[in-house]
Amino acid sequence: MERRKNRIALMWAAIMAGLAMHTLADLLPLFWGEPVAVGSSGEAPVCLLAAMAVLGYTLPVVGLLCAMYVAGSLGAVLNLILAVPMLLFNLFHLSELFFAFDPVQLFILPMVLLVSILLVADSLKWWRAVTPR
Template identity: 80%
Template sequence: MKQYTNRIALMWAAIMAGLAMHTLADLLPLFWNEPVAVDLSGEAPVCMLVAMTVLSYTLPVVGLLCAMYVRRRCGAVINLILAVLMLLFNLFHLSELFYSFAPVQLFILPMILLVSVLLLVDSLKWWRVAASR
């Protein structure tokens, strides 16, 4: 069980790093004095900011804490639910490449999705081991 939780914690950290790199890649045009604003008004929708904060930081940190500190079935179940949510978010986020193709994101988003799939697989294994005890 320890091997699953260590890998799960590492994958949560990799997803957080990937999402941070995704954001950084979106901001790189600033170095060439190019606009990066989605909305020309400069107003950021608060609900979008909250959603991105929850999905890119809070959800992975809760999953990471479950893997590192909650060793019972409860931790495995919470982690599995969070892994499913993260996989769905990353799948839908990757599908945005079909609508507005960004070559820089082509190297980041598929890797995050792959790590999300591996996270879900190990989360399922951890849940099965925890449920059998």
């Protein structure tokens, strides 16, 4: 059981790292003097920034804390509830490759999706292991 919880915590950390690398890869053209600005309005969309903060940091950290510190079926259920939306987000985020193809993201986004799938699979196994039948 502890091995599975450690794997789950590691996958949450890998998702956070993958999303951070996704952002960093978008900023790489700055090193060659290329512009990376998306819009000319001068204002950041606050709703989008808040959503990305929640999905890129808060949700994975809460999932990681559930895996490491919340025991029994409560931790398993909370972790599974958090892992499913993360999987859906990463699945829909993969569409970025089709709308604005970036070869650098081709190595990042599918890997984050794969880790999300494995996270849901291990979370489901954890939930089944601690749920009385």
